[in-house]
Amino acid sequence: MSADAAARGGAGAIAGAIAANPLREGSVTLDAADPCTVVVFGAGGDLTRRKLLPALLTLSREKLLHSKSAVVGFARRPMDDAAFREEIRASAAERGTADHDWRRFASSVFYRTGTFENTADYVALRGFLESLERDRGTPGNRIYYLATPPASYAAILAGLGASGLVHPHALGTPWSRVIVEKPFGHDLASARALNVQFYGSFDEAQIFRIDHYLGKESVQNILVLRLGNGIFEPLWNNRYVEHVQVAVAGAVGVEGRANYYEPAGALRDMLQNHMLQLLTLTAMEPPSRFEADAVRDEKVKVLRAMAPLTVRQAAERTVRGQYLAGAVAGTPAVGYREEPGVAPDSSTETYIAARLEVDNWRWAGVPFYLRSGKRLPKRATEIAITFRHPPYSLFRSAGCQPIESNVLRLRIQPDEGISLSFGSKSPGQVLHIDPVRMDFNYLTSFGADPPEAYERLLLDCNLGDSTLFARRDEVELAWEHADATAAGWASGAGPALGGYAAGRWGPPEADALVARDGRRWLRL
């Protein structure tokens, strides 16, 4: 159990006694989820139906949730418990949930109708939760999940605070935690203001800012690959690494989310959170312990080692693009400005590429190229580490073509896995060297898909482990970078918004960005 968990009360309240218990030594698992009630605000939404409740169902089926735990949906739409359960039954069936597993989970799912602005609804919710906790014999631990648009956060936080639904953070008392979805603010000022709002009811240790990328098995595996194996970390520096590419490509368009996406764009939607998270995990120093704050301290150091871009750097080192009409995977696609809800003269970027630098001893001189876009040829997220060539090209003198650089690819989605490319002699009498690939794939090794990110994140919140959640300083530093880039763009110094046909790998300017350094984007 981490020190953070211990400090948070609940299971951690007796951590000292557990540590002194000789029967615990060496043989018994310590982490067990406390019984708790998960209250989902915005329970009628897509996120709840598609991700949260299926994740909770899986945790229940795997017996990772305490048997006394309960789930309470809270939303404006009038509905009773049975109707709410019915809404999630379809996804249970899709997952092949056994009938007895479904019945057990369904019996712990409840629904309360209410509006986020109405204090009386929170008072009623409190009464219901207290009654539920008495009935189920749980101590009053609660997770509040804000699965709502950010505009509702203030009202919910005010309602929670005013109705006494939040237990103060103290040892030995029932705990209250809140999970908040991204985006956490839309710029640095709004993120800071939001933090202040949260601090009105919760301590930092109670706030779990979710970035679902961090819950992905393959993202967690970045640290295991680097720090759990002897062969990679010695190479993980500017002596051996030539450059790094982080790509988050999407094949879909704005998908009816124009209201959110128009003011956000790729910079705020992807780079500020997912992409910088992937970068920091790739570039961070080994933490002294695998504990929440030790890991997050190192990630923050990476963000601090990256100076926010100046106006000139934003013009030179970033590319912004917007998709035009085209075709993706054989299907015609309209341009971004023709999407419902998008202004016909919108200048929102649906593509971003950037060349960033981490100014520290380990990474000085190694560019990190980031790119993300919508309506690209396919969905793919990966981190690619390109290694330097050997110091002497031995086989060139034998007439061989230059050997391609070794590339270690960490595939985040789809087909989660890791591959390493290297040169190998082609069979035959003539010396030909061709690039080949060693491939690790979750399915072909473990015979199963990695668990859904939300399962891991919900369980970690229940356990009080915030390693995979963003801390306040992390979020605010990431916004500093995004704001600096946005300010550069707003200054008029550039870059211009480049168009790219849907189904292409971004605007030509993106290719030019890496070509200037004598490189090219790796094929995804």
Place this chain on the structure above:
Amino acid sequence: MASPVNGSTPAPTPLSSPEIRPFDAAALERDLRGMWRTASPSHATVYRAALANLIVPLSPSDFERIGPVLIDVTRRHPARLFRVGQTESGTAGGGLRSYATALCHLRAGGGLICTEEIVLSWDDASGPLVPSAVASLLVGDLPAVLLELNQGLDPEWQEKLAGIADVRIIDSSLAPSAAEYPSLWGCRPGRAGGPLHDLAWARLAPWREILAETFDRPEAARAISSIQDVAIHHLGAEPPSGAWLLAGWLASRLGWTPRGLAGRHIRLDGPARPASVSFVEDEEDASGNRAAGGPASRAIVRVRIRSGAPAPLDVAVEHRGHAPTARVVLLAPRAKERDVPYAYRELAACIVGELHRHEPNRAFEEAARAAEKMIALWRKG
């Protein structure tokens, strides 16, 4: 031999070549390669998964019992499965014979996930050839695990099979008497330093969890150094291996040294005071409700621990069958009862849990050493 393909998934014809033939390692490898080459055109996606080589000696009669468990094990922990069994007398076709096939299950996201299975049958004359046959087909860069769920095999032959394994998993609860437990716990895989795991120990995990938790609270923690009596109630006339391992675990964790026997009580010296451990046949079981065979019929059903002054405590934990909860009965210093989750695991889950252990399990080894000393005293008495 019964079809090994998962019952929930129709047998994919191109993936199996169930014709049993005289053993030929090269032909089997060709069969396996061919199986995967022909798989793709007829199935949307076929994933061939493997994390280990799993060698399982089984008698034909065991297959009925263990077959579904092995399918579940390879689903949870993909492995090239070697199912090795002696030909029943009178079966046509002697010598070492084999076939290769696949165990497949549907992937939630589409496609089939398959593992390879190689079935080897042998007769008396060809038995000594089995280890070399298996060794020739091991996937080279994956660990070889010998899973012994059969107590009826020739020990010498079994040891030869262990000689090619990196990890050995036994189930000491299948041994008929305590006299055999120490030799089982002393056996090792052939590769130096490889771990031995015991499913009887794996089954103890919930007992150990609950007993440890009982002493987590500060008020109970004081009682741990004043434990004076442990009674382990079990089904069956003889204490099962799990009961010995539980006693050994308590002794190794609490620094107790076995000293002698007083009636049915094993006396132990502790750092602070002497203690005793006794084994009690469950009254209900002794009155005639005894089930026949298998680890479940010799399970632990109750553990009572009593501590003396200055922190008197009298607590019992009770659990039966597959119940999802155990009852913790506090008798002193005040009476109180509560139900706590009991993480019961099926056999396949226990096996998979041990397959994940790549290193020796020190807690188990220390418990086994302490248990061996207690068994020695018990047998002298």
